[in-house]
Amino acid sequence: MLGCVSTLPQQPQRSPLSGHMVVCGDDALAQRLAVELRYVYGERVTLLLPPGRDPRRPEVPLTQRGRAATLFGRMSAAMNRNLGNGGTAADGGSGGDTGAGVEAVRILEAAEPSDEAFEEAGVDTAAALALVYDDDERNIRAALTARRLNPRVRLVIRLYNRKLGQYLETLLDQAAAVAVPGLDPTALDTSTTVLSDADTAAPALAATALTGSSKVVQAEGLLLRAVERTPPRQGEVADPGLCTLALLSSTTHDPAGTEGSDSSGAEGPQLLPDQQSVAAATGRGTVVLEAIREAAPDGPAPRMGGRSAPLSQIFSRRLRRSVLGVAAAVLGLAVASTLTTGEPPLHAVYLTLLDLFAMGDPAIEDSAARQVIQLLSGVAGLMLLPLLVAGVLEAFGSLRTASALRRPPRGLSGHVVLLGLGKIGTRVLVRLRELNIPVVCVEDDPAARGIPVARRLQVPVVLGDVTQEGVLEAAKIQRSRALLALTSSDTTNLEATLYARSVKPDLQVALRLFDDEFATAVYRTLRTAHPQALTRSRSVSHLAAPSFAVAMMGRQILGAIPVERKVMLFAAIQVAGHPQLEGRTVEQAFRAGAWRVLALDATPPEDRHPDLTTAGPMSSDRPSGLIWDLHPGYVLRAEDRVVIAATRRGLAELLRSRRSLTHR
Numbered sequence: 001m002l003g004c005v006s007t008l009p010q011q012p013q014r015s016p017l018s019g020h021m022v023v024c025g026d027d028a029l030a031q032r033l034a035v036e037l038r039y040v041y042g043e044r045v046t047l048l049l050p051p052g053r054d055p056r057r058p059e060v061p062l063t064q065r066g067r068a069a070t071l072f073g074r075m076s077a078a079m080n081r082n083l084g085n086g087g088t089a090a091d092g093g094s095g096g097d098t099g100a101g102v103e104a105v106r107i108l109e110a111a112e113p114s115d116e117a118f119e120e121a122g123v124d125t126a127a128a129l130a131l132v133y134d135d136d137e138r139n140i141r142a143a144l145t146a147r148r149l150n151p152r153v154r155l156v157i158r159l160y161n162r163k164l165g166q167y168l169e170t171l172l173d174q175a176a177a178v179a180v181p182g183l184d185p186t187a188l189d190t191s192t193t194v195l196s197d198a199d200t201a202a203p204a205l206a207a208t209a210l211t212g213s214s215k216v217v218q219a220e221g222l223l224l225r226a227v228e229r230t231p232p233r234q235g236e237v238a239d240p241g242l243c244t245l246a247l248l249s250s251t252t253h254d255p256a257g258t259e260g261s262d263s264s265g266a267e268g269p270q271l272l273p274d275q276q277s278v279a280a281a282t283g284r285g286t287v288v289l290e291a292i293r294e295a296a297p298d299g300p301a302p303r304m305g306g307r308s309a310p311l312s313q314i315f316s317r318r319l320r321r322s323v324l325g326v327a328a329a330v331l332g333l334a335v336a337s338t339l340t341t342g343e344p345p346l347h348a349v350y351l352t353l354l355d356l357f358a359m360g361d362p363a364i365e366d367s368a369a370r371q372v373i374q375l376l377s378g379v380a381g382l383m384l385l386p387l388l389v390a391g392v393l394e395a396f397g398s399l400r401t402a403s404a405l406r407r408p409p410r411g412l413s414g415h416v417v418l419l420g421l422g423k424i425g426t427r428v429l430v431r432l433r434e435l436n437i438p439v440v441c442v443e444d445d446p447a448a449r450g451i452p453v454a455r456r457l458q459v460p461v462v463l464g465d466v467t468q469e470g471v472l473e474a475a476k477i478q479r480s481r482a483l484l485a486l487t488s489s490d491t492t493n494l495e496a497t498l499y500a501r502s503v504k505p506d507l508q509v510a511l512r513l514f515d516d517e518f519a520t521a522v523y524r525t526l527r528t529a530h531p532q533a534l535t536r537s538r539s540v541s542h543l544a545a546p547s548f549a550v551a552m553m554g555r556q557i558l559g560a561i562p563v564e565r566k567v568m569l570f571a572a573i574q575v576a577g578h579p580q581l582e583g584r585t586v587e588q589a590f591r592a593g594a595w596r597v598l599a600l601d602a603t604p605p606e607d608r609h610p611d612l613t614t615a616g617p618m619s620s621d622r623p624s625g626l627i628w629d630l631h632p633g634y635v636l637r638a639e640d641r642v643v644i645a646a647t648r649r650g651l652a653e654l655l656r657s658r659r660s661l662t663h664r
Contacts, residue, residue, distance in 0.1 A: 151179035241288030421450025594650030
């Protein structure tokens with residue numbers, strides 16, 4: 001039976017299989033990744049989860065094992081429906097070993113990823129191991145243990161700390177090279193991959209919060225921008241852009257419709273449709289590729305308020321204006337002294353300053369004009385004293401409040417309200433500030449991970465429980481452009497969304513939801529209640545899982561964009577070893593619902609760099625760099641490297657075909 005999850009004994013025996021995949025984790029990402037590997041790539045998977053939660057908490061009816069089994073059951077049912085409708089590996093089938101005679105997903109439980117747990121899971125014979133615990137330290141300890149047990153295993157590690165991840169990747173690669181002398185350089189290059197689910201999902205979440213239609217992928221020096229477009233009116237012709245990436249659900253613009261997911265069937269979104277499907281899909285929105293270009297180097301995130309000068313951060317505008325007024329008075333008195341007494345300008349300024357600070361002799365024997373100027377200078381000196389006191393007090397006050405969080409300024413409007421400053425919220429905050437979008441954050445934990453980041457970027461933060469009345473009002477929700485609810489609780493995100501919509505019915509909303517069925521119900525209800533307001537729901541684990549799965553197969557993707565509740569991937573692959581591409585024209589290589597060639601890396605193979613936009617010397621017979629406007633009749637050669645857009649199953653089929661040729 002496709003996708004079955006067998007009943008396991010209390011003490012499951014070690015799997016005799018080799019070359020399988022092992023996934024270790026304690027949250028939704030681990031379960032999503034196991035689903036991806038089993039039902040998309042057709043791999044044998046062992047899932048290692050922590051034991052069930054405290055039985056004294058009756059409000060949590062399912063253990064981790066029960067939750068995973070439920071998710072696998074839903075995915076298996078969806079796959080059976082797709083296959084029953086004539087689905088293939090590219091559009092719904094597993095496309096690989098269906099698991100006949102072999103249990104689809106082997107679920108184990110262990111409190112810690114110890115030597116005993118790894119031996120039981122068969123890490124010593126596994127092809128790849130994913131460590132996706134929410135705790136960085138646990139992932140590091142598990143990675144060191146796994147590398148010792150199996151130097152050849154491909155490690156995919158989830159780490160939030162980017163710099164630490166780079167160091168760890170280098171260390172584990174060196175350990176593999178020492179333990180296995182003569183290891184193939186290609187295998188060594190993919191032996192350790194460190195990824196962050198927050199970094200993977202943040203661009204898509206930020207783009208959803210901005211306009212709900214612009215989707216940006218920026219990686220490896222490339223920037224690909226896709227745009228959602230509404231159906232053209234009668235007599236209008238839609239702009240196809242560079243190509244059509246997807247057709248949106250037929251019910252997307254229906255208030256009672258839903259966002260399509262993998263189980264939506266024919267009414268759901270169609271990824272990478274052919275021209276006939278696009279022409280026949282009247283009344284459906286589209287996602288088109290609008291631009292592909294080299295990305296500009298990342299710059300520092302701008303600070304809100306436009307303040308960059310140090311004085312502007314220490315002294316108030318009123319005090320600075322007062323100081324400028326005193327300086328203008330001194331200059332005017334010096335000019336008057338020069339005109340009336342005939343003193344040289346510099347000497348006149350010197351005398352004026354002496355009078356200002358009451359350091360000069362009384363001008364008893366001088367002219368009347370000089371005496372008047374001295375009196376006026378004394379008056380100006382009296383004005384200077386309170387300014388000096390105010391400056392000292394403001395300087396001390398600025399230093400005292402330098403570590404304090406900013407409050408939303410008066411008159412703020414057109415901003416994005418971001419709920420939650422955990423791992424995901426922090427990365428999205430940085431992304432929004434890179435795009436120079438004003439943000440107001442709401443967080444109930446003063447020690448949250450993103451609080452120091454918000455303070456550094458001078459982003460206003462409201463501390464408080466978002467479910468309490470008055471918290472969203474303090475974040476100026478009534479004058480905001482969008483609400484982005486990214487807390488780890490689905491119910492909190494939903495409650496905040498409903499309250500925000502009661503304050504501002506037309507508010508654009510994007511909320512983080514894990515369960516597809518729950519997201520469908522929420523979306524349908526919100527669209528029915530507020531048909532004119534834009535509503536989006538996203539799952540972080542659903543956005544991040546494809547990147548981790550591809551890394552376990554020994555490859556990496558450039559990025560992913562959400563198309564409703566589905567995901568489209570962008571990858572750079574070598575044509576050699578892919579019979580679906582090699583020797584075919586660009587037009588012939590296109591497979592609807594699976595993959596499409598977008599660009600060609602024309603850099604000579606000997607001059608190529610991992611960064612796609614780093615070109616070597618120009619060749620006399622072939623230009624260097626990336627070619628976006630490929631002719632449909634161009635024949636792909638083995639030495640070519642191309643950028644493709646692919647569905648999850650389409651990319652899985654390409655990777656499987658290359659691996660099968662390699663093992664022959």
